[in-house]
Amino acid sequence: METISPQASVPHPPIRPSEANANACARCIHLSLCQGTAAPGQTAGQRIRVERHASLYRAGDTVGKRIYSIRSGSFKLLRAAPHGATQTTPQVIGFALPPEFLALNALGEAQHACSAVALEDSEVCCISWDRQAFKGRRQALTRPGLHLLLAREIRREQHIAAMLRNTHADQRLADMLLALSAHHAANGYSATRFRLPMSRCDIASYLGVTAECVSRLIVQFKRRELFQLRLRDVSQLDVEALRRMVAGQAPAAAAPAAETGN
Amino acid sequence: METISPQASVPHPPIRPSEANANACARCIHLSLCQGTAAPGQTAGQRIRVERHASLYRAGDTVGKRIYSIRSGSFKLLRAAPHGATQTTPQVIGFALPPEFLALNALGEAQHACSAVALEDSEVCCISWDRQAFKGRRQALTRPGLHLLLAREIRREQHIAAMLRNTHADQRLADMLLALSAHHAANGYSATRFRLPMSRCDIASYLGVTAECVSRLIVQFKRRELFQLRLRDVSQLDVEALRRMVAGQAPAAAAPAAETGN
DNA sequence: CGCCCTATTGAATATAATCAACCGCCGTGG
DNA sequence: CCACGGCGGTTGATTATATTCAATAGGGCG
16 A cells, blocks of 8 residues: 655655555445445555645646545645735645545646645545546446535535635634534534644634634633633534524624625 | 526426427537537527526525526525524625536535526526436536536635635735636636626625625725726726735735644 | 615724734754 | 753734724616
């Protein structure tokens, strides 16, 4: 199995389909999305280990015509130059945990638009979206399954944008905590007790606020007993209170001209 | 051809494939994305007229297993309840002009997550993403073409989120004007002179600021001679200056912990 | 002509950014 | 072993940006 280390500054070499791990799919957490009709050996995707702080791919890398399913660990997605070329520091545009996918936004593109950096030692599984892969049924993921993933990703991004538009910093943090909680709950883990694999700076960048602001919010949340947080371990998350905070009141932005306006 | 009026408060009835307009595809602006191998009569999609202020679909509507290509006019996309149910006013999450597509985020979903409201009298073309449609080649859009569209949409939303995270209000407005300019330029229209089909309130909601703020920014932009704006007509847009403004300086958000941080 | 809705302008306020200092942890190395 | 330095995180004081509330102006349409 290939391993990517933080020191490897050059893009990892393209992966030969022939290197496929025959048993990968049998244990794959995405089995429900897969076809399951192909022979086990044929559907298997290459697995890759990505060490903490290493990049699975970087913005500008040539796209290898595959997406990655996260088997273990966690990633942050970085946008290199948010708008102009003068931007110096990359921006966190998202986090990804198992059983989510990476590089969905690279479909059909020549180069990656963002980087995927492991927050801890992680493992991913490659799934090709090559034309032949679909034709030859040597593929774990079906076309309709891929459509679902892509559409879901669009909705997720729309939710993030909506949140960024009309919430205050405290609501953004609450929304993020709720998203993590819901994700863990949906995968059989505790909804009230989990670990934050990312740094405060990453959280701040993702939420579009400063690190200082995140820090202040955390003490405020603790004081209001919305959660407990030691270093990166969340516990006693008050899901209902957070939900009230997010849904609660005041959007910060103007209301549009409803359905009768233009 | 079916027409949707603003008064029609009930969802429009499902469209029968048999009603397809035989000549639609011949004039279709999306021809480059289409297969072109099917017989003209087979590939045609139903066309729908949507009157100003009318909804092509609404959040909560049953999804008709089709996407819409905009032939003429313009739309705004509304998210009904941004987060909680207590939210009163819908939020503008995007605008769409020809030759863009609508309802890409509904793929595989049972209900629409947002509403599409015409900003002016508009016309769209239906393209089915039904399983049979792809199988039978009775379809204008190919599977790979659909993948491209979906991935592009993800990237677009990511760009919007990135903008909302680390720009000030003036940069957001500049970014929006540049996007419109680039879109028009890419489709053979003027990059410096065009019409804004949406209201100030819609702009404000989309940018995540108040209408007052947009108003003040506009006078500021005029004073700085970044553009001229009479009512809804933009002219003499200074693309370079706007680009400098967007790329220019200061993100409002914190920098993440780079590649070496976690 | 006059009403209604959109858009604009103004003054006061609030939220979060900025600048700066400090703490605590951890790995390095004397 | 402990001192050092770097980094992530926290806290404080000040400032800036955009919101809020309020009032006014302008245009389209009956």
